[in-house]
Amino acid sequence: MNGWTQTVLPVAAAAVVLAMLLAAWRLLRGPTPVDRILAMDTLYLDTVALLVMVGIGADTAVYFEGALIIALLGFVGTVALSKYLLNGKVID
């Protein structure tokens, strides 16, 4: 199969990379700590989308495991940082 998907894939990947750049701008800019956590979370999710696209482009399933681990650790990281802001420690 080599048609629409392979044609569209670079455009979609470029859109996700642009989204990651915008999230990185918010990560550096702030202004509140919650904005930075939110930007990190968005970066994790965009990385998952980008890895899945790379997997489709290379036609292998090896990138899937990486995407799954990034999704899991991204959630844990977001929860840990938010809990730290909420009560000064991660595990009560």
Place this chain on the structure above:
Amino acid sequence: MDVEHIAVADLLVAALLMVGALFTLLGSVGLVRFSHVLLRLHGPTKASTLGVGCVLIASALWFTLGRDGVSLHEVLITVFLFITAPVSAHLMAKAALLLNPELRGSVIESKAPPGQHE
């Protein structure tokens, strides 16, 4: 499967990829453009469910059609994201309200309180 069906499926995968990428981009535009923290929470939530969800469905469809047998492990990430997105958004909103309690009134009036503009 005959050639015509594969062409239709190819078009469907391409459309899902473009919709997913567009929602991901719009989520980040919302993250940059909205005026205060609680509004900024709104954008990336759509990117995580609709955007990444569409991309993962496209991937499941692609690997189901391109290989023998059904490829369903992408659904694993989709389900995980649908479960965890509200939890992390709730915790971030709680943290934002703890850091700046004045935000409570601003949600109803939908405007930024003084000092919260960038």
